[in-house]
Amino acid sequence: MTADARFWNKAAPKYAKSPIRDEDAYRCALERTRSYLQADDTVLELGCGTGSTAIELASSVSRIVATDLSEMMLEVGRERAWNAGVSNVDFQCSSAGHAPDGPFDAVLAHNLLHLLPDLEDVLEGVAERLRPGGLFISKTPCLGEARGSWKYRMFQVAIPLMRLAGHAPGHVDLMEIRSLEAAVQRAGFEIIETGNYPADTPGRYLVARRL
Template sequence: MGEDQGQFWDRVAERYAARPLKDPAAYEEMLVEVGGWLQPGDRVLEIGCGTGSTAVRLGGTVERWLGTDFSAEMVRIAQAKEAPEGVSFMQASAETEHDEAPFDAICAFHILHLLPDAPATLAALRRQLVPGGLLISKTWCLRDFNPLMRMIFPILRARGYMPEIRQIRARELRAMLTDAGFVLQGERHFGTHRHSRFIVARRAE
């Protein structure tokens, strides 16, 4: 039996934390975009926060930022960082329902394609949003990749270089969000990664 998601990310956490950004300009552009959707009084939940880089950068612009990840090692690295007041990290699965809910916004960056049951998780996230609250996501739509490139993914997975990944198309991602009770507000990509879809969706009233 292969590793589960938590085990995989625990194993690669230190290496992941030390790896430089491949496209710093695109990341900075994303931070500006996300910040434009948030308000100073917002309470934000981030699932799949990893080593906490985005929480540290944006957490000081809102009232509360709770970063969660299913990897204990990722959370440990995040907790060691100097974060703004109101930012905290905890180990939790993506579908965990938190006592602090409801949130004004939920961020899910590069995690929806890693979930074994994304529709169930989206339903749990919707329940934790205020009416009209935002789900701000960025998701790899690997099914839209060149077929030759997609052949590499199972090889990388078998060799332990890649976690279990759900291959979806951008149109399937949009349908998944609308089926879960969200209204799409905007979609784009940053830099050259056009298959990494940034989508903002609002919880339907």
């Protein structure tokens, strides 16, 4: 078991009880995502956590394979799906870099990409798992957009301290929007929609089509 898997397993009970920080931003991104999905789609979600997004979107697609490296997170997700009467979400334990093979019609990665030390490799893997013309839909906190501000300096100090105390995962990238989008394009995608939900971080919402 990796250090990150241990971290998220330990964090799972508290994470499951935590409310969504910005409900309006979450709903906006969720409905934008739903607008791209078709009833016969098979979807892969990377870093699904406790399954909230997969369960919300399940009624809009044929099947969702929801993956996370934390088995404890997935246990919560399975229970939530059962309680919601959702039967077309398949929870599987895997890292983003070793996700199930496709082809999928869409791959989702919400609040995940800034936590990946191997982002370029993961994005290439996403492209390989998508059918031609398939969609990659992500939302990523771009903490680097605050560069030079007091908020950015706070991130620089607080994240390593939180990691030492066991309250943050092993890798957190203070990425900028332009570097995120460039990485997606290098992996063989055409970006077709972007937005910031919320605007202040920003949480960069991105839809890209596999070329």
